Amino acid sequence: MMKLINMIIISLTLIIPSIISIMSNNKFMHPMLMGIIMFITTMISSINLSLNFKNHWFSFLTFLILIGGMMILFLYFISFNNNMKMNMKWMFLMSIPLKSIFMFIFMFSIYLNFNKIMWIYNINDIKMSSFENKFNLNFMYLEKKNMPSMIAMLYLLLTLSMIVKLCINKKIKIRKINYEKI
Template identity: 30%
Template sequence: MKIMMSITILLSMNFIFMKHPLSMGSILLMQTMLTSIICMFYMNSYFFSYILFLVFIGGMLILFMYMSSIASNEKFYFSMKLLILNMIIWILIMIMNTISFKMDSINKLLEMNNLFDSFMIKKLYMFPSGMMTIMLVIYLLFTLIVVVNIISIKLSPLRSKF
């Protein structure tokens, strides 16, 4: 679990330095997969992480299609400075993880799993978080309508000229 969290932090830091749309998209895809896996471990429910992954992938497909139509011939350059920075950050994170690792952390992890076993997916739709779920559904509907309107314009990059 700590390794996944450290990879998530490393990818988030790399996203700041990326300039090419495909590299940004690949980082977002990896972040999505890691977020879904972490969510699956915490909730002990595959359904929510699966739906989260599908929603993110749907948005990523739209972003990929739009960016590939705008910047299709842009060259991808590999930065050696970024690779060295990644190695240094990764080594620092691993050193911090080994220093902070204790034998009782395994017991705490088991206690945390028992705590999250009581969490059910129906709490997602109850009062406090139900409003947030409704707002997210409305936001997704609004985003769908906006994307359809962007595509329907005659001279937009997503429209073919045939």
């Protein structure tokens, strides 16, 4: 059962870049849609971290940091684009479930043939229990393992700096404060 859950999470992780590639061609890209995709990616990575580690604190802290950054981005986007409509085409909406279904079928076929694959590569002797004591949270931030979290954090930083720069150039307040006279 755990293998099936891991396969589903891997398939969801592979679907997100395909959705982003579809959206990059859309000229009416709305920041709210990008925020939703980043939220889904954050959820998938947090679930993946909590399934792979015994201690769930790291996935919880990563989730809280990224959600806090997305809340700040939401505040900035609200002050900048408050009346922009989100236009999506029907083919875009239809392609997301189709890609999800195809990816799930592909991962499920790998799951069904998993014993054959393990037999071919002679990996049956390797057990994850032998790696549990050697596995450390610091491995996530090694040189080749830190790309997903670094990309998410750089996205938050660059978006924050771009919105502040745009608000300064147009002389718009970053945060709208409504004071009502009593």
